[in-house]
Amino acid sequence: MAASQTPRLKPADPAGNPAVAALAGLELPLPLAVAFSGGADSTVLLLAAAARWPGQVQAIHVHHGLQEAADAFEQHCKHVCAELGIPLHVRRVHARNALGESPEDAARNARYQALARAARDAELKAVLLGQHADDQVETLLLALSRGAGLPGLAAMPPVFQREGMVFVRPLLALSARAIREWIAEQGVLVVEDPTNTDTSFTRNRIRRVVLPALEECFPQYRETFARTSRHAAQAQELLESVAVEDLARMGGTPALTALQVLPRARQGNVLRHWLRSAHQAQASAAQLEELLDQVADCRTRGHKIRIKVGGGFVERSGERLAYRDESA
Structure with missing residues (x-):
């Protein structure tokens, strides 16, 4: 872990913090x-938020206990927040992945749960x-x-x-380079997660191999990729609204005859929703x-449906579909 017991917390030019502009128009x-890990990203965000909303900002640090440096990360965050006069809440989690869930997903879910509970x-x-x-x-x-x-x-999504x-x-429109350059220029010391250099993780390989290649070929890739994601989000929002309407016309649960008159893609959309x-x-x-094949073939009262989905089964219940949790 690269961090100091006496990090510099009050840069000479706080107005140059790239996160300041990102927060300027927000009304929250x-x-x-x-969410404060002590790393570069959360540090610039904490400093900018404290400047944007004086006295209205607190910090939450989630201690995962997944690596030896975790205790040192916590101590760094405590020191930073004490120097800034920002209340800090520390939550410890021990995420265990369920069957079919990756350790990364389990840790992320535990983190969000801890952040939400600490904030409440x-x-x-x-x-x-x-x-x-x-x-x-x-x-x-x-x-x-x-x-x-x-x-x-x-x-x-920017908000959820x-x-x-x-x-x-x-900070979704802000590049990692802008954050790192400001941190280096101002001499703000932050913690460095040692797992960020471990290329056995796919994200790290993307960061170290793919992104530099994209930078060379398509210098504006951050903006154009972000535009693609916005288009996808808008299209998904439209599909959601169609699914809500279709399901409401069926009375809130999928009805076989009503499904069968819809195009297959629309059937899939409402069933996913x-x-x-x-x-x-x-x-x-x-x-x-x-499931769509079974719905199409379901033309007689004796036709049964039972398909494993997630932690349960989709089954036929009369003229409708039902979901039965496996643990129930």
Whole structure:
């Protein structure tokens, strides 16, 4: 870990902080928190937020306990917040991945849960996250590598709700280079996660190999990729509105005869929406295709449907589809 016990916290030119402009036009509910890891991204965000909303900003540090440096990260964050006079809340999590869930997903889910609970306990109204333009590009490339649909291509939304808390990503138009250059120029010392250099992680390989190649071939790739993600998000929003209307006409649960008169793509759209919104289940492409085939073939009362999706099964229940949780 590259950090100092006495980091420089008050740069000579705080107005040059690139995150200041990103926050300038935001009107957010106050008070709020910054998810503070002690790294460069969350440090510039914390400094900018404290300047934008004096006395209305707190910090939340999530201690994952996944590496030896975690205790030192926590101490660094405590020192920074003490020097700035910003209240700090530390939450410790021990994420265990469930069956079919990656350790990275488990850690991310545990982090969001901890951030939301800490913010609620402190009666805060929103949590700011430090993801930037390069993170957004990495997310989009990962989605493309998995053959993701529109939700994946939309990448990370600038504003979303989770665990009853509003999360905001104000730095998505800001490059990692701009953040790092300002940190270096101002002499602000931050922690460096040693796993960021581990190229066994796909994100790190993208960061070290793919992004420099994109920079050379397409210097404006951050802006153009972000535009693609915005287009995907808008298209997905439209599909969601169509799915809501289709499901409402069916009475809130998929009806077989009503599904069968819709085009296959529209059937898939409403079924994905129903599974996600009503049952927090995500069907794979293969599962959805199998389900659509079964819906098409379901022409007699004796035709049964039972397809594994997520942690349960989609089954036929009379003339409708039902979802049965496997643990129920």
